[in-house]
Amino acid sequence: LSAGSLALAIPNSGTSVALGFCRNAEIYREGEPAGQLYKVISGAVRTCRVLIDGRRQIGSFYLQGEIFGLEAEKEHSFSAEAVVDSEVLIIKSPTVPCERWRTGMPSQVWALMGHELKRAQDHARLLAMTARERVAGFLLEMAERIQSSGEVELPMSRQDIADYLGLTVETVSRMLTQLKNRAVIAVPTSKRIVLRKRAALNRLVA
Amino acid sequence: LSAGSLALAIPNSGTSVALGFCRNAEIYREGEPAGQLYKVISGAVRTCRVLIDGRRQIGSFYLQGEIFGLEAEKEHSFSAEAVVDSEVLIIKSPTVPCERWRTGMPSQVWALMGHELKRAQDHARLLAMTARERVAGFLLEMAERIQSSGEVELPMSRQDIADYLGLTVETVSRMLTQLKNRAVIAVPTSKRIVLRKRAALNRLVA
DNA sequence: CGACGCTTTGACAAACTTCAATCCCCGTGG
DNA sequence: CCACGGGGATTGAAGTTTGTCAAAGCGTCG
Numbered sequence: 016l017s018a019g020s021l022a023l024a025i026p027n028s029g030t031s032v033a034l035g036f037c038r039n040a041e042i043y044r045e046g047e048p049a050g051q052l053y054k055v056i057s058g059a060v061r062t063c064r065v066l067i068d069g070r071r072q073i074g075s076f077y078l079q080g081e082i083f084g085l086e087a088e089k090e091h092s093f094s095a096e097a098v099v100d101s102e103v104l105i106i107k108s109p110t111v112p113c114e115r116w117r118t119g120m121p122s123q124v125w126a127l128m129g130h131e132l133k134r135a136q137d138h139a140r141l142l143a144m145t146a147r148e149r150v151a152g153f154l155l156e157m158a159e160r161i162q163s164s165g166e167v168e169l170p171m172s173r174q175d176i177a178d179y180l181g182l183t184v185e186t187v188s189r190m191l192t193q194l195k196n197r198a199v200i201a202v203p204t205s206k207r208i209v210l211r212k213r214a215a216l217n218r219l220v221a
Numbered sequence: 222l223s224a225g226s227l228a229l230a231i232p233n234s235g236t237s238v239a240l241g242f243c244r245n246a247e248i249y250r251e252g253e254p255a256g257q258l259y260k261v262i263s264g265a266v267r268t269c270r271v272l273i274d275g276r277r278q279i280g281s282f283y284l285q286g287e288i289f290g291l292e293a294e295k296e297h298s299f300s301a302e303a304v305v306d307s308e309v310l311i312i313k314s315p316t317v318p319c320e321r322w323r324t325g326m327p328s329q330v331w332a333l334m335g336h337e338l339k340r341a342q343d344h345a346r347l348l349a350m351t352a353r354e355r356v357a358g359f360l361l362e363m364a365e366r367i368q369s370s371g372e373v374e375l376p377m378s379r380q381d382i383a384d385y386l387g388l389t390v391e392t393v394s395r396m397l398t399q400l401k402n403r404a405v406i407a408v409p410t411s412k413r414i415v416l417r418k419r420a421a422l423n424r425l426v427a
Numbered sequence: 428c429g430a431c432g433c434t435t436t437g438a439c440a441a442a443c444t445t446c447a448a449t450c451c452c453c454g455t456g457g
Numbered sequence: 458c459c460a461c462g463g464g465g466a467t468t469g470a471a472g473t474t475t476g477t478c479a480a481a482g483c484g485t486c487g
Contacts, residue, residue, distance in 0.1 A: 067427045072349050074342065087335030092342065128334050129293030135341035136280065136298065142348035143278050143387035146475065173434065181349035183476055188435055205434060205483090221273045352443065379466060389444055394467055411452085411466060 031106045036097035045094045049086040051107055052127075055079050058101025059170040062093035063178065073179040075134055076171060078160055082106075085127055098171045142181050144220070149180040150190040151219040154200065158210055167208045237312045242303035251300045255292040257313055258333075261285050264307025265376040268299035269384065279385040281340055282377060284366055288312075291333050304377045348387050350426070355386040356396040357425040360406065364416055371419070375412045 033056060036042055042053065045064050053060070055077050062074040062083060074093045077083040086092060097103075141152045153176060157167050169176070177184045191208075194200045199216060201209040210216060239262060242248055248259065251270050259266075261283050268280040268289060280299045283289040292298060303309075347358045359382060363373050375382070383390045397414075400406045405422060407415040416422060 072346060074345070087338045092339075125331075125334075128331075128338065132293045132334065132338045132341060133298075135338060135345055139280070139341055139345040139348055140278060142345055184434080185436085185477080186475060189475090192435075390466075391445080391468085392443060395443095398467075 031104055033102055033104050035100070035102050037100045038097055040097045042095040042097065042103060043084070043091055045091055047091050049084065049089060049091045051084055051105055052082055053084040053095070054082045054104040054106060056102035056104050058103075059098040060095055060101060060103065061098050061171065061175060061179075062095050064093050071178045072181075073175060075138065076157075076175075076179065078170070081160075082127060085124070085131060087128075098175065138179075141220075146180075146182055146186050147190050147193065148219045149182065150176075150187060151194065151199075151216045153180060154208060154210065155213075155216050155220060158213075165210045165213070167210065169206045169208060173205075237310055239308055239310050241306070241308050243306045244303060246303045248301040248303065248309060249290070249297055251297055253297050255290065255295060255297045257290055257311055258288055259290040259301070260288045260310040260312060262308035262310050264309075265304040266301055266307060266309065267304050267377065267381060267385075268301050270299050277384045278387070279381060281344065282363075282381075282385065284376070287366075288333060291330070291337060293334075304381065344385075347426075352386075352388055352392050353396050353399065354425045355388065356382075356393060357400070357405075357422045359386060360414060360416065361419075361422050361426060364419075371416045373414045373416065375414060379411075 036058075042060065043049075057079055059079070060077040060083060062077075063071055064074070065071045075083070076098070083095060084091075137156070141149050141156075144152065154167060157163075157169060158165070161167060171179075173184045173187050177187045180187065191200070191202060194216075195202050197215070199210075199212045201211055203209065242264075248266065249255075263285060265285070266283040266289060268283075269277055270280070271277045281289070282304065289301060290297075343362070347355050347362075350358065360373060363369075363375060364371070367373060377385075379390045379393050383393045386393065397406070397408060400422075401408050403421070405416075405418045407417055409415065
């Protein structure tokens with residue numbers, strides 16, 4: 016069920032290579048032909064695009080163990096970049112989408128597609144809320160993915176979070192401060208967030 | 222490639238029934254077990270969920286010829302309702318997801334899943350923009366789906382549009398008025414929109 | 428120590444929502 | 458045929474939220 020479990024089977028059906036990317040390095044670019052899958056071995060990855068006027072949108076974050084790079088179309092619809100220094104396993108699998116759309120799909124890839132769909136829907140749900148709710152939802156999302164019992168280590172910058180949530184850095188910062196002042200979270204260091212009252216967070220995004 | 226073309230093949234692999242739903246009637250409810258596909262014969266359908274505080278979110282609209290009801294999970298993550306009096310073809314296909322996740326998937330269903338993913342991603346993209354841009358993007362999206370040369374007949378109310386765009390009815394109305402005053406669109410009747418300067422609209426969402 | 432990058436805070440401007448009133452379209456009944 | 462009524466759509470004024478711009482704080486690394 017978790018994205019991590021998918022990875023076990025897929026690499027065996029093709030060849031795969033591990034590569035290192037340092038912070039902000041580009042893994043692939045929007046518009047390039049798709050056809051491989053990527054697994055985060057360590058670090059974190061973001062998928063993003065920049066609009067003509069310079070605004071940047073982040074489609075999703077991928078943490079350790081998660082798989083990215085699966086596309087609905089033949090070309091990448093986002094660029095992928097390392098959020099911090101990262102190791103990425105590149106899965107050159109003959110079972111990857113574009114090559115075999117017409118011949119049936121292994122169940123893992125189908126499940127992965129389902130994950131991506133759910134991710135995008137949840138993202139849209141977040142973006143329809145207020146700033147406070149978006150930030151709360153983001154923290155819960157990260158906590159759930161890390162399987163964390165109340166503490167999250169965020170690999171990404173405030174700017175990354177802002178671009179993911181469709182807000183400005185300042186607003187993200189202010190909302191975190193608000194939640195901190197209400198004792199809903201604690202922020203020992205800027206990238207480490209302690210979820211003090213998960214119920215209050217859940218209430219915000221319900 | 223268009224959702225419409227998918228429908229030709231799928232019904233043949235199972236049984237199907239056409240049903241009529243009048244305006245606002247529920248076709249299925251969030252949380253119910255999924256496992257069928259639905260095709261809009263006439264009218265229009267919206268998928269939505271309501272939050273605890275009463276706010277409503279619309280996931281997507283489905284117009285004539287489009288297929289909905291495909292889910293990433295075993296239960297419907299949205300409710301589906303008729304936007305206006307509609308006819309819907311219910312496709313009870315043995316090839317539908319939940320039943321055969323593990324045995325491979327026909328290419329049409331894969332393509333459909335890809336469409337849903339793209340839809341959700343585009344929706345998220347819209348929701349990250351300003352009100353003016355969201356409304357412009359919405360109009361372009363509808364025009365593209367109808368294959369219209371510059372004129373759109375919107376089946377849904379302003380409230381529906383607002384809930385889709387994460388705005389209030391008033392803001393949607395004001396943005397339409399703005400676009401009208403700038404001669405970017407014309408609004409002969411409240412549900413009929415003429416796209417006068419498509420370039421200006423495209424510039425807004427670029 | 429000092430410089431640089433990221434984060435936070437403050438003050439103000441712009442965008443969006445809220446609440447209330449009015450308008451408009453359309454169907455219904457007199 | 459026209460008056461009436463009702464739901465949706467628009468508009469206005471005021472309030473709240475979020476963005477913008479500028480400055481200050483904090484941490485890290487040379």
